[in-house]
Amino acid sequence: MWEKNSVLLLLLATAAIMVGTVITMVLPFAYVNTDRDAIESVVPYSALELAGRDVYIKEGCNNCHSQTVRPLVAEVIRYGDYSKSGEFVYDRPHLWGSRRTGPDLARVGGKYPDQWHYEHMRDPASMAPGTNMPPYDFLDNREVDPELTRRKMEVLGFPYTEEEIRDLEGKTDMDAMVAYLQKLGSDIPWREQERVVAVGELTNPFAGDPAAIAEGLELYDRNCAACHGAGLSGGFAADLSALNYPEEVYFRIIHEGIQPLGMPDFATLGSERIWKIVNYLESEQVEP
Amino acid sequence: MDKPEYNYEIVKHFVHWSILWGVVAVLVGVVISFQLVMPQLNFGEYLSYGRLRPVHTNAGIFGFAVGGFFALFYYMAQRLCRVPIWSNGLARFQLWLFNIVIVLSAVTLLLGFSQSKEYHEMEWPIDILITVLWVAFTINILMTIFRRREAQMYISLWFMMASLIGVAVLFVVNGLSVPVTLFKSYSAFAGTNDANVQWWYGHNAVAMVLTLPPLAVFYYFLPKSTGVPIYSHRLGMVAFWSLVFMYLWTGAHHLLWTPIPDWVQTLAMAFSVLLIAPSWASVINGYLSMNGQWHQMRENYLVKFFILAITFYGLQTLQGPLQAIRSFSGFIHYTEWVPGHVHMGTMGWISLVIFGAFYYLAPRIYGRELYSVPLANLHFWLVLVGQLIFSVSMWIAGVVQASMWHSLNDDGSLTYTFMEAVQAMHPYWGMRSVGGVIYLLGVVIFIYNIVMTARGAQTPRNAAMRA
Numbered sequence: 001m002w003e004k005n006s007v008l009l010l011l012l013a014t015a016a017i018m019v020g021t022v023i024t025m026v027l028p029f030a031y032v033n034t035d036r037d038a039i040e041s042v043v044p045y046s047a048l049e050l051a052g053r054d055v056y057i058k059e060g061c062n063n064c065h066s067q068t069v070r071p072l073v074a075e076v077i078r079y080g081d082y083s084k085s086g087e088f089v090y091d092r093p094h095l096w097g098s099r100r101t102g103p104d105l106a107r108v109g110g111k112y113p114d115q116w117h118y119e120h121m122r123d124p125a126s127m128a129p130g131t132n133m134p135p136y137d138f139l140d141n142r143e144v145d146p147e148l149t150r151r152k153m154e155v156l157g158f159p160y161t162e163e164e165i166r167d168l169e170g171k172t173d174m175d176a177m178v179a180y181l182q183k184l185g186s187d188i189p190w191r192e193q194e195r196v197v198a199v200g201e202l203t204n205p206f207a208g209d210p211a212a213i214a215e216g217l218e219l220y221d222r223n224c225a226a227c228h229g230a231g232l233s234g235g236f237a238a239d240l241s242a243l244n245y246p247e248e249v250y251f252r253i254i255h256e257g258i259q260p261l262g263m264p265d266f267a268t269l270g271s272e273r274i275w276k277i278v279n280y281l282e283s284e285q286v287e288p
Numbered sequence: 289m290d291k292p293e294y295n296y297e298i299v300k301h302f303v304h305w306s307i308l309w310g311v312v313a314v315l316v317g318v319v320i321s322f323q324l325v326m327p328q329l330n331f332g333e334y335l336s337y338g339r340l341r342p343v344h345t346n347a348g349i350f351g352f353a354v355g356g357f358f359a360l361f362y363y364m365a366q367r368l369c370r371v372p373i374w375s376n377g378l379a380r381f382q383l384w385l386f387n388i389v390i391v392l393s394a395v396t397l398l399l400g401f402s403q404s405k406e407y408h409e410m411e412w413p414i415d416i417l418i419t420v421l422w423v424a425f426t427i428n429i430l431m432t433i434f435r436r437r438e439a440q441m442y443i444s445l446w447f448m449m450a451s452l453i454g455v456a457v458l459f460v461v462n463g464l465s466v467p468v469t470l471f472k473s474y475s476a477f478a479g480t481n482d483a484n485v486q487w488w489y490g491h492n493a494v495a496m497v498l499t500l501p502p503l504a505v506f507y508y509f510l511p512k513s514t515g516v517p518i519y520s521h522r523l524g525m526v527a528f529w530s531l532v533f534m535y536l537w538t539g540a541h542h543l544l545w546t547p548i549p550d551w552v553q554t555l556a557m558a559f560s561v562l563l564i565a566p567s568w569a570s571v572i573n574g575y576l577s578m579n580g581q582w583h584q585m586r587e588n589y590l591v592k593f594f595i596l597a598i599t600f601y602g603l604q605t606l607q608g609p610l611q612a613i614r615s616f617s618g619f620i621h622y623t624e625w626v627p628g629h630v631h632m633g634t635m636g637w638i639s640l641v642i643f644g645a646f647y648y649l650a651p652r653i654y655g656r657e658l659y660s661v662p663l664a665n666l667h668f669w670l671v672l673v674g675q676l677i678f679s680v681s682m683w684i685a686g687v688v689q690a691s692m693w694h695s696l697n698d699d700g701s702l703t704y705t706f707m708e709a710v711q712a713m714h715p716y717w718g719m720r721s722v723g724g725v726i727y728l729l730g731v732v733i734f735i736y737n738i739v740m741t742a743r744g745a746q747t748p749r750n751a752a753m754r755a
Contacts, residue, residue: 003441006430006433006434006445014457016529017457017536018536020533020535020536020537021488024539024552024555024556025484028552032484057404058400058401058402060341064338068547070546070618071545072545073696077701078693078706085479085547087479088479088483089478089479090478090479091479092477092478093474093477094478094482096546098621099622100622124327129707130707130711132324133327134327138332152468155468222705267701270699271699272697
């Protein structure tokens, strides 16, 4: 009957389409971004962060980077605490992405010092040897438009101060991008709560092993040299050549990081690899 | 019997533009595949990967596929309704607007004006133009159907009508946004809601743009090419209604393990598995239509395109539900496996069905036989081999990558850094580019063949091989 009645067919097809639509697309609005999933500490973007978020969108960063950490063991170890619905309540649009050609960025805020991001955006390979991310040095040449940003804040209903808008004067898209990256995932205090601390007696399993020193050098070049310079000579982070700490102190610093100084923790490398780096560090120490 | 004055002219124009945007999509795809291996191929802000990738996807989906479906819908609607297009003027307007929209999209995306929503990147003014375009098309096709001189509507018309409605609903809802300037807007939905709406759209764009229309084409052009009717009208009916009903539930399988409510994820997973049934109903209907006709796979080059296309549709609709299962999604999502899956659908199923239908149209829109059947065969083999190299290398890459991401040492630390997994991808990315280049070569041969047919070039000596 509907095969001969085109209007009936259209109505039936529309009805068929609407059932799944209403249940799985419309109904979730009753649960999401309500009191059920709200997180008190989550705050809107500042003017500079919002400008940075729009740079992220403009450059299509979401084509290679996701922004949701799933509650899976390896993923939480690699990136940090899994993402909660309430953390995204100010995200228009969401930027969860669908591919990880590069790493997930949902928890990148506070992981590295600002300087790391500036260097990395200008020349990714300088901070991440072996990367295939293209350079974004041109962001240094583009300026944030304060008035446009004010309008954006108003459209989104985000609170802002005149001082905040004035401070945008002279800021580049690069400054905005770094500010945005540093905000990502840092509205909940997961870093403090999930700090990995080495406990118990720490003994160097590779003491006096030249093979471990060689491997340590390789690991140092890949993970540390970008900030601390080749051969411990220092870069925008400290010169490490004359520290002469006890070996367990090296281990703790690498394992736990030094948050106030912007030194990330490298617990994900695992204790064996950290000890190898420690052995390399020790072998290269000179008297001050 | 009187012959109505069918408008094949508009069909021809849409075929031409679809092919043009198709080759742009493939070319950009090849370029960005090389950019992943050699980042120095990112030239400044306008030609960087992040801006080019949406150009690739949108040129492929909206330029090549939708452009092709415009042509094929206009052809099928006229033939199946036995009346000319309702309005030639409207169709002409639509052709212009279509090309303007595609050019505007490409330019604005390169300039960085993007809503960032996957497969819906264009900013709001272009969204409005696209809506006008679709409404014009819908009115023209529906009016043609309303005025038909054939009481019974063939299966293809059902698929076409559902697609017209579905695309309109999906596109408009997902595009809802608040403009800031002409080139910038913010989504009407926030965070988790926005993600859910986006993938309700994203997955059903696959349904309404990239499944129903090629099925309409398949159900029409396979029997036309073989000369025998489709195996079962009833099976087509079951496939149609269950497909249209079930697809809309499955969007959240793109969001398994994310903060989307659990029950939405579970429903999406369940319906994704259920979808195997209607998908395979069409596959089986296609295969059984070949009963006693399998010799045509050797003799009739058109049949090769359609049967391989429906085979990849079948494989695609088994692999898709597999990925939609929570445990496997946890392992494989976000990896290179995903582009492998997508490209089996686009390069295997959809492009083969469109190529086959265009070959069928060639003699009818140019008024002469195809220039070269051997070249059509070569085209077939190149795009088939190119697609297989692409997909298989990406599936292997995805499994390698996922294993490296999830692997843990005995002390609970990660075995591999992210960078080690990136570097392990290089050989596979290289293979993918090779597959893409072979596919591109096939498309170039296709274009040569069509151009020579259009220009009325003398058919080469082996014309006798034509089926």
